[in-house]
Amino acid sequence: MRIAALQCNFEEGQTLAVADRWKQIGFNVEQVFHPMADSYSALFDLKQHGALLEGYLARLKRNGLHSILYLNVHVLGPSLAHMKDDWAQRGADGGFPLFYDTYHPCCVNSPWRDHYFQVLRDLRPFDIDGVFLDGPVFIQDGCHCRHCRARYRREEGHRMGEKCGFAGFLPTESRRFPAGVLPPLQADQAARDSLHEHGCHAPDRLVPAAAGCAGL
Numbered sequence: 001m002r003i004a005a006l007q008c009n010f011e012e013g014q015t016l017a018v019a020d021r022w023k024q025i026g027f028n029v030e031q032v033f034h035p036m037a038d039s040y041s042a043l044f045d046l047k048q049h050g051a052l053l054e055g056y057l058a059r060l061k062r063n064g065l066h067s068i069l070y071l072n073v074h075v076l077g078p079s080l081a082h083m084k085d086d087w088a089q090r091g092a093d094g095g096f097p098l099f100y101d102t103y104h105p106c107c108v109n110s111p112w113r114d115h116y117f118q119v120l121r122d123l124r125p126f127d128i129d130g131v132f133l134d135g136p137v138f139i140q141d142g143c144h145c146r147h148c149r150a151r152y153r154r155e156e157g158h159r160m161g162e163k164c165g166f167a168g169f170l171p172t173e174s175r176r177f178p179a180g181v182l183p184p185l186q187a188d189q190a191a192r193d194s195l196h197e198h199g200c201h202a203p204d205r206l207v208p209a210a211a212g213c214a215g216l
Contacts, residue, residue: 003029003068009037019059030060031132033070041077041103042070046122057127066129073116073135075103080112087112089143097139108136109147 004027009015015034022030035056036042036049044053060067076084081104084096088104091097099105106112123131142148144160152160 001029001066002027003031005031005070006034007037008040009034016056016059019056019063019065022060022065023063027065029066029068029129031068031070032056032060032128036070038072038077038079041072041075043072043077043080043116044069044119044123045079046119050122053126061127068130068132069123069126069128070132070134071116071119073108073133074105074137075099075135076106076112077103080106083112086110087115088145089139089148090145091139092141092144094144099137105137105139105143106135107143107145107147109143109151110145111147 004018004022004025006015006018018034019030032053033042035052036044057067076088080087084104087106087110088096089107096104120131149160
């Protein structure tokens with residue numbers, strides 16, 4: 001695969017023309033980011049991007065290109081920044097650390113998770129060949145938001161900091177989220193059986209050679 005990607009959109013829709021250029025340059029797949037760009041982040045919203053994405057995917061198909069949809073799984077972009085109190089990761093001191101000195105990292109144990117899985121369900125009807133999950137990512141000392149603390153106590157039997165064991169909690173969380181992506185994204189067991197190794201996920205009409213992978 002020769003994958004093209006345009007990681008922003010500050011030209012008010014003019015970037016859609018790149019669908020007609022990728023093949024000329026020598027690409028045969030696009031990591032589709034710019035139609036759903038939220039500054040330098042991107043996450044699909046059905047009401048805002050549905051018609052736009054459908055038209056752009058058709059344009060890619062006409063040019064003979066496959067599509068891998070980019071989905072951000074590690075920060076709250078500008079359009080979701082107002083949800084940080086309930087959806088963002090917190091440090092042990094209760095503060096809100098930033099990624100890239102700009103964005104709040106989202107917490108996979110918060111209600112953000114339900115929002116994200118609804119995004120995946122909304123994508124089922126679209127003719128995409130794969131998805132790329134950019135994340136999840138955890139802050140250095142692990143998230144200490146109320147959702148993580150509650151889950152940790154429920155599963156470990158004690159509060160964070162009472163005993164050693166938090167180091168083992170993070171790898172478990174990093175594996176649990178990609179595994180949880182499958183039910184909302186896939187329609188049936190036959191589709192699940194077609195998945196590639198190493199955590200690759202794909203929607204109903206997956207082209208097997210163009211599955212997208214979760215970036216951990």
